[in-house]
Amino acid sequence: MPTPARKLLIAGNWKMNKNASEGVELTADIVGEVGTETSVGIVLCPPFTALESVGRTIGDSNLQLGAQDMSAESAGAYTGEVSAEMLRNLFCTFVIVGHSERRQLFHEDDALINRKVRAALANNLRPIVCLGETLDHREEGSTEKIIDHQVRTCLAGIEPEQADQLVLAYEPVWAIGTGRTATPEMAQEVHAQIRGLLHEQFGAERAERIRILYGGSMKAENAAELLAQPDVDGGLIGGASLAARTFVPIVRAAIAETG
Ligand code: 13P
16 A cells, blocks of 8 residues: 555556557557546556557556666667667656566676666656566575665665656566466565665655555456555556556556555
């Protein structure tokens, strides 16, 4: 459940799904159902190729646009990369940084993710910084240590004045796309740990304003109990964000929690 300082945020990470016209169709459906909603934040993160058309479909509704990744560099000879400035130019507000699929499949490490977080903030983009342990980590009892290292390294050098722009997302790797969800208690335990680290770095007042999302097989059936946890401030949704009939009920669960 959010404190008054934190508005719940539900973000859809479409991953490598939906071409531009499919993206427009999905966005129009979501806008039609919850486009005027103001009590929770709603963010759509389509692939780069659909950003412009999805952004246009979002129009002046209350939804916001996010990208799934960005370069740590600002411009130049980096074939295939997309800069923060390019994303701002397409009216992105958010950018997902350090998703576990980027870490595992594209070998991104905490140091690179830290550079991306800094580049996002320098360009007025709000990074959604992803953290999470693997199944091996959890089984060997090193979840706390891994999260500690990820938070400290990914947020190194970020100043307290920039903290209000940050969003974090705890996504246990073993829960992503597997149908296995962290129990609400497991999620809360890690979210509370992350909150404590944010207190250390940014001070209590600012740390209490930063949203920490949960991601990993979140769906309508489990959203309410996850969102009821004191330090779970929203969701980063993969599979269930690909259709309005599965995404909108999660948004509605967040609205009910706020209500
Ligand atoms: P699923 O909701 O498909 O488990 O994906 C979670 C995720 O990785 C969101 O970024």
